[in-house]
Amino acid sequence: MAFASFKEVLLDGYKNGYAVGQFNMNNLEFTQAIIEAANEEKSPVIFGVSEGAIKYMGLEYTVAMARVAMETSKVPVILHLDHGPNRDLVMKCIKAGFSSIMIDASHYALEENIRLSKEIVDLCHPVGIEVEGELGRIGGTEDDLTVDERDATLAVPADAVRLVQESGIDALAPAIGSAHGPYKGKPELAFDRLQEIRDLLPTTPLVLHGGSGIPDEDIRKAISLGVAKINVNTENQLAMTAIIREVLGKDANVYDPRKYMKPAREAIKETVKQKMRLFGSSGRA
Numbered sequence: 605m606a607f608a609s610f611k612e613v614l615l616d617g618y619k620n621g622y623a624v625g626q627f628n629m630n631n632l633e634f635t636q637a638i639i640e641a642a643n644e645e646k647s648p649v650i651f652g653v654s655e656g657a658i659k660y661m662g663l664e665y666t667v668a669m670a671r672v673a674m675e676t677s678k679v680p681v682i683l684h685l686d687h688g689p690n691r692d693l694v695m696k697c698i699k700a701g702f703s704s705i706m707i708d709a710s711h712y713a714l715e716e717n718i719r720l721s722k723e724i725v726d727l728c729h730p731v732g733i734e735v736e737g738e739l740g741r742i743g744g745t746e747d748d749l750t751v752d753e754r755d756a757t758l759a760v761p762a763d764a765v766r767l768v769q770e771s772g773i774d775a776l777a778p779a780i781g782s783a784h785g786p787y788k789g790k791p792e793l794a795f796d797r798l799q800e801i802r803d804l805l806p807t808t809p810l811v812l813h814g815g816s817g818i819p820d821e822d823i824r825k826a827i828s829l830g831v832a833k834i835n836v837n838t839e840n841q842l843a844m845t846a847i848i849r850e851v852l853g854k855d856a857n858v859y860d861p862r863k864y865m866k867p868a869r870e871a872i873k874e875t876v877k878q879k880m881r882l883f884g885s886s887g888r889a
C-alpha cells in the first residue's frame with residue numbers, strides 16, 4: 605500500500621461536488637481517531653502536519669504513525685505538509701516519506717510567492733509529489749504564528765491566476781475571510797471572491813483553511829464554488845480538551861492518562877466523522 609495521490613483525490617472531490625477533509629495530526633490519539641473515522645465513514649482522508657507538530661512529534665514518528673494508519677486501512681490516505689515554510693523542511697519531508705506538500709509563501713509579495721512556490725513545484729513534481737500554494741493572508745493563529753485580523757487580506761483573483769499558472773501548483777488556498785483558530789464573531793466568507801477565482805481557474809481545486817467554526821451552510825456553499833479540501837484542527841483540539849477537562853473535573857483521583865485519552869480520542873473521532881458527512885466525502889472511498 606502507498607499513500608494516495610493528492611491531485612487525484614482532490615480532483616475527484618472537485619468534479620463530484622464534495623471536499624476531502626485535512627485533519628491535523630497532533631499526537632498518536634489524533635492519528636488513531638482520524639483514521640478510524642475515515643474507515644468508518646469510508647472516506648478519503650488527509651493527515652495535515654505543520655512544522656510545529658513535526659517539532660512536537662518528531663519527523664520519524666510522524667511518518668511512522670501515518671504509514672501504519674495508511675497500511676491498516678482501506679481508504680485513500682494522504683500525508684501532507686501543512687503550511688510548509690521553506691525548502692529545507694520540504695526536502696526533509698519528501699525524504700521522510702510525505703506524499704504531498706503545502707508551500708506557504710503567502711506572507712511574501714506576489715513575485716516572491718510565485719518564485720518560491722515554483723521552486724518547490726520543481727523539486728516535488730519530478731518525484732511524483734503534488735503541491736498546494738497559498739495566496740492572501742489568512743487571519744488567526746496557525747501553529748506558532750498569529751496573523752492579526754487587521755492584517756488579513758483577501759486573495760486577489762488576478763494574482764491567483766498568476767500564482768497557479770506561473771508556479772504550476774496543483775491546488776490553491778486563497779484567503780477568503782476564514783481564520784485559523786476559534787472565531788471571535790460569525791465568520792464572513794467572501795463568496796464573491798471565491799466565485800471569481802473559481803471562474804478564472806476552472807480546473808484548479810481550491811482549499812479552505814480555518815475550517816473550524818464555519819456554519820454548515822457556508823461550508824456547503826464553499827464546496828459548491830470549487831473548494832475540494834477543507835482543513836480542520838481547532839474543532840478537534842477543542843473536543844479533545846473539553847472531555848479531558850470534564851473527566852479530570854469529575855474525579856481528582858484520575859492519574860492514568862488512558863482514562864482521559866481514550867474518551868478524548870473518541871471525541872476527536874466523532875468530530876471528524878461529522879465533518880466528513882458535512883463535506884460529502886463519506887462513502888466516497
Ligand SMILES: O=C(O)C[C@@H](O)[C@H](O)C(=O)COP(=O)(O)O
Binds near residue numbers: 628687
Ligand atoms: O494550526 C495548525 O496547526 C493547522 C492549521 O493551520 C490548518 O492548516 C488549518 O487551516 C486548520 O484551521 P482551524 O480548523 O481553524 O484550526
Ligand SMILES: [Zn+2]
Binds near residue numbers: 687784813814835
Ligand atoms: Zn491553515
